[in-house]
Amino acid sequence: xxxxxxxxxxxATSETARDINxxxxxxxxxxxxxxxxxxxxxxxxxxxxxxSLITEQLIEEQWVTEGAMxxxxxxxxxxxxxxxxxxxxxxGINVRPAVTTIALxxxxxxxxxxxxxxxxxxxxxFVADLSDRVRDFIRLHPQVFYEGIGxxxxxxxxxxxxxxxxxxxxxxxxxxxxxxLELTTGLLVEIxxxxxxxxxxxxxxxxxxxxxxxxxxxxxxEGIGTGIVTNGQLVRGPTGMAGEFGHVLINxxxxxxxxxxxxxxxxxxxxxxxxxxxxxxxxxxxxxxxxRDIPVPTFDDLLRLAAQRDSKAVxxxxxxxxxxxxxxxxxxxxxxxxxxxxxxxxxxxWERIGPxxxxxxxxxxxxxxxxxxxxxxxxxxxRLRGTIALILQKHxxxxxxx
Amino acid sequence: xxxxxxxxxxxATSETARDINxxxxxxxxxxxxxxxxxxxxxxxxxxxxxxSLITEQLIEEQWVTEGAMxxxxxxxxxxxxxxxxxxxxxxGINVRPAVTTIALxxxxxxxxxxxxxxxxxxxxxFVADLSDRVRDFIRLHPQVFYEGIGxxxxxxxxxxxxxxxxxxxxxxxxxxxxxxLELTTGLLVEIxxxxxxxxxxxxxxxxxxxxxxxxxxxxxxEGIGTGIVTNGQLVRGPTGMAGEFGHVLINxxxxxxxxxxxxxxxxxxxxxxxxxxxxxxxxxxxxxxxxRDIPVPTFDDLLRLAAQRDSKAVxxxxxxxxxxxxxxxxxxxxxxxxxxxxxxxxxxxWERIGPxxxxxxxxxxxxxxxxxxxxxxxxxxxRLRGTIALILQKHxxxxxxx
DNA sequence: CCCTTTTGTTCGAGGGTCGAATAATATTGC
DNA sequence: GCAATATTATTCGACCCTCGAACAAAAGGG
Numbered sequence: 001x002x003x004x005x006x007x008x009x010x011x012a013t014s015e016t017a018r019d020i021n022x023x024x025x026x027x028x029x030x031x032x033x034x035x036x037x038x039x040x041x042x043x044x045x046x047x048x049x050x051x052s053l054i055t056e057q058l059i060e061e062q063w064v065t066e067g068a069m070x071x072x073x074x075x076x077x078x079x080x081x082x083x084x085x086x087x088x089x090x091x092g093i094n095v096r097p098a099v100t101t102i103a104l105x106x107x108x109x110x111x112x113x114x115x116x117x118x119x120x121x122x123x124x125x126f127v128a129d130l131s132d133r134v135r136d137f138i139r140l141h142p143q144v145f146y147e148g149i150g151x152x153x154x155x156x157x158x159x160x161x162x163x164x165x166x167x168x169x170x171x172x173x174x175x176x177x178x179x180x181l182e183l184t185t186g187l188l189v190e191i192x193x194x195x196x197x198x199x200x201x202x203x204x205x206x207x208x209x210x211x212x213x214x215x216x217x218x219x220x221x222e223g224i225g226t227g228i229v230t231n232g233q234l235v236r237g238p239t240g241m242a243g244e245f246g247h248v249l250i251n252x253x254x255x256x257x258x259x260x261x262x263x264x265x266x267x268x269x270x271x272x273x274x275x276x277x278x279x280x281x282x283x284x285x286x287x288x289x290x291x292r293d294i295p296v297p298t299f300d301d302l303l304r305l306a307a308q309r310d311s312k313a314v315x316x317x318x319x320x321x322x323x324x325x326x327x328x329x330x331x332x333x334x335x336x337x338x339x340x341x342x343x344x345x346x347x348x349x350w351e352r353i354g355p356x357x358x359x360x361x362x363x364x365x366x367x368x369x370x371x372x373x374x375x376x377x378x379x380x381x382x383r384l385r386g387t388i389a390l391i392l393q394k395h396x397x398x399x400x401x402x
Numbered sequence: 403x404x405x406x407x408x409x410x411x412x413x414a415t416s417e418t419a420r421d422i423n424x425x426x427x428x429x430x431x432x433x434x435x436x437x438x439x440x441x442x443x444x445x446x447x448x449x450x451x452x453x454s455l456i457t458e459q460l461i462e463e464q465w466v467t468e469g470a471m472x473x474x475x476x477x478x479x480x481x482x483x484x485x486x487x488x489x490x491x492x493x494g495i496n497v498r499p500a501v502t503t504i505a506l507x508x509x510x511x512x513x514x515x516x517x518x519x520x521x522x523x524x525x526x527x528f529v530a531d532l533s534d535r536v537r538d539f540i541r542l543h544p545q546v547f548y549e550g551i552g553x554x555x556x557x558x559x560x561x562x563x564x565x566x567x568x569x570x571x572x573x574x575x576x577x578x579x580x581x582x583l584e585l586t587t588g589l590l591v592e593i594x595x596x597x598x599x600x601x602x603x604x605x606x607x608x609x610x611x612x613x614x615x616x617x618x619x620x621x622x623x624e625g626i627g628t629g630i631v632t633n634g635q636l637v638r639g640p641t642g643m644a645g646e647f648g649h650v651l652i653n654x655x656x657x658x659x660x661x662x663x664x665x666x667x668x669x670x671x672x673x674x675x676x677x678x679x680x681x682x683x684x685x686x687x688x689x690x691x692x693x694r695d696i697p698v699p700t701f702d703d704l705l706r707l708a709a710q711r712d713s714k715a716v717x718x719x720x721x722x723x724x725x726x727x728x729x730x731x732x733x734x735x736x737x738x739x740x741x742x743x744x745x746x747x748x749x750x751x752w753e754r755i756g757p758x759x760x761x762x763x764x765x766x767x768x769x770x771x772x773x774x775x776x777x778x779x780x781x782x783x784x785r786l787r788g789t790i791a792l793i794l795q796k797h798x799x800x801x802x803x804x
Numbered sequence: 805c806c807c808t809t810t811t812g813t814t815c816g817a818g819g820g821t822c823g824a825a826t827a828a829t830a831t832t833g834c
Numbered sequence: 835g836c837a838a839t840a841t842t843a844t845t846c847g848a849c850c851c852t853c854g855a856a857c858a859a860a861a862g863g864g
Contacts, residue, residue, distance in 0.1 A: 003798070004799065004800045011423055014820060021414050021821085049845080050820085072830075074839075075841025076841050214639050230633075231633065245736040326651075333646050402425060402801060402803075420852090423851090423852085450813085451855095455813095477809040479860070
């Protein structure tokens with residue numbers, strides 16, 4: 001149940017019913033393809049006559065194509081309908097501290113091209129770089145229909161101003177990516193926080209989320225982000241600042257966090273935290289025979305060391321896993337979501353950390369929780385695919401009524 | 403943006419547009435009354451002709467009544483329309499550990515009758531008691547249209563089974579109130595958690611929430627409950643277990659909580675916690691001259707003592723306020739809601755505890771928050787009024803489309 | 805008394821879905 | 835081979851809804 005917002009509502013016209021049913025049919029074609037008109041009528045509840053009219057419109061607008069004849073045990077053979085992947089192309093951009101990925105995807109979220117550029121330290125330089133590269137990218141891939149550009153950013157996005165407010169890992173503040181990109185490409189640009197992008201990716205392309213209304217996507221990298229979905233909708237808050245559970249204090253006298261406070265969850269459970277644990281443990285021994293400092297390992301090194309049964313690396317990961325559990329227990333208690341999906345390099349050591357997380361969550365939950373805690377499929381590129389979903393939504397999401 | 407849930411969606415028929423616009427008009431009449439048809443057309447964006455048809459229907463069904471003529475500087479005088487409060491009566495029931503309140507409200511949420519019964523310790527006895535009293539209550543107030551019965555419960559409600567799962571303060575588990583009440587009254591019965599009821603009360607009758615999509619209602623009594631509203635909708639989670647932030651652990655070695663765990667937020671910041679703080683502080687001195695134990699004070703006593711500047715009571719309240727701040731900081735960081743409304747006896751000492759809460763939240767938030775933290779109007783009976791909203795929603799909320 | 809302004813109603817046009825009827829195809833049984 | 839049956843897809847009139855123009859009703863001003 002949603003109250004009608006009398007400060008901004010949408011009245012219905014005679015076309016409203018068509019808009020609603022059209023989107024339902026389009027979604028059914030997307031997820032159930034190949035599918036015949038008769039089947040669409042059956043599983044939508046609309047009349048066959050109505051389905052015919054709607055599909056006629058969708059075919060005319062090239063969202064849907066007629067394919068081969070299907071097989072029926074008796075009677076006239078059905079004509080299969082497919083989603084027309086060629087109808088539109090979407091550009092997805094995933095900005096990360098070291099490297100930024102630009103990819104081209106079709107309507108089904110399949111990537112047909114991909115390239116990477118270095119992420120410049122200075123935001124102005126980066127925006128200029130990116131604009132150039134995207135323009136070249138479009139020239140290189142002359143598709144007729146570009147639907148838009150989705151951008152995933154490792155920081156908070158203000159949806160009112162459509163600007164990046166703060167990205168601690170990049171050291172950027174108040175950056176406008178949207179306007180320059182829109183000016184150079186003439187395309188619609190939508191920006192989104194990385195954790196939210198992961199949630200959108202799961203929502204639109206995930207295997208675990210059909211019919212799911214409440215889940216959380218937890219991104220664990222240099223920091224920790226939470227993409228929260230309740231009632232089937234992303235929680236962004238009035239300014240887009242919702243989802244910063246990574247900066248909830250779990251200990252007032254804890255280690256210093258990038259945000260300036262002490263003892264944030266992400267200061268205990270991020271990749272950075274694990275690297276610090278390892279560095280502290282090897283502090284005395286981290287000099288080689290020539291008494292030179294060995295460089296601090298990366299988180300990837302740590303995973304490799306742990307796989308090789310390096311006891312201090314294992315210990316660092318275990319500690320990280322413990323604190324992941326501490327924070328996840330908070331989310332489980334507070335939201336009781338159906339699923340929490342963990343995204344990040346750390347999932348490569350899931351066999352070790354998964355049980356630790358689950359044990360800690362169980363210990364700290366007031367009652368046995370129904371929440372499944374699962375690692376994301378890392379090969380699915382959730383951040384990047386989420387940017388595709390960001391644009392896809394415009395055509396496939398429920399229309400805004402009332 | 404909401405993805406269409408293909409496991410349970412709603413197709414649009416020709417009547418869908420009417421349903422949407424009808425609800426918009428009805429809500430406009432509710433909030434802007436008295437209002438003329440011409441004004442309705444202006445502030446809805448619908449044609450005057452359409453408004454005429456819709457209001458004709460609403461008048462016929464007695465949701466709306468025509469009232470006096472209005473005044474216009476020029477031209478034909480407008481005819482005012484009002485919401486017909488007499489159209490329906492709603493029974494609200496607020497179950498609390500000691501006492502249960504039964505009230506009768508009109509469509510505007512005004513209470514026209516009210517009575518109280520003791521809450522029996524045993525749930526079976528209570529359900530029988532309540533059914534009898536509600537039946538008598540209805541006989542005593544012979545209204546033609548009873549729309550339904552809303553019930554607020556101090557515990558978690560499973561919406562799938564429509565049962566009370568667990569109420570720690572009552573010691574009840576797995577209680578079915580809905581079926582017996584529906585059988586004895588023949589009316590629609592809806593049950594809801596107390597914190598969620600407070601959120602609904604704010605949403606539908608509040609002064610702070612028009613146009614607000616993200617806020618949290620925090621109930622502080624024997625325990626702590628959070629009624630969370632995001633994207634303009636109550637967050638209940640798949641089973642209704644969402645909103646248990648009161649049982650988030652803030653210290654593993656903390657005091658024992660009613661849920662069985664140690665160190666839950668509510669074990670630090672509830673009324674019970676404050677009473678415990680006071681009891682501990684006066685442990686050595688809590689015997690009178692005859693060396694007899696003075697009974698442990700109630701939270702009301704504590705508020706009275708603090709008002710009289712009793713240093714130990716003030717200290718206990720301050721400590722409670724500090725920990726309220728700790729938990730609220732978590733909510734502010736994670737949700738960044740526009741408003742957090744605090745409900746409970748503790749708001750009577752708002753001048754003292756308000757500043758403490760705000761200071762702690764400020765200290766623990768990664769960036770200056772935009773969240774307003776305000777005390778609820780205690781005379782508004784938020785729990786009770788929320789139960790009215792629960793039934794009201796059926797007619798005034800946005801219809802479910804797609 | 806007529807003109808202007810505003811409110812509220814009437815009515816045909818246009819868009820949408822429904823449901824029955826019809827056309828188009830396959831398969832099965834005889 | 836042919837009729838009966840089953841299934842798919844389209845066509846068409848009935849009905850519902852909103853729109854927008856025209857019209858009736860009602861007040862005030864010069």
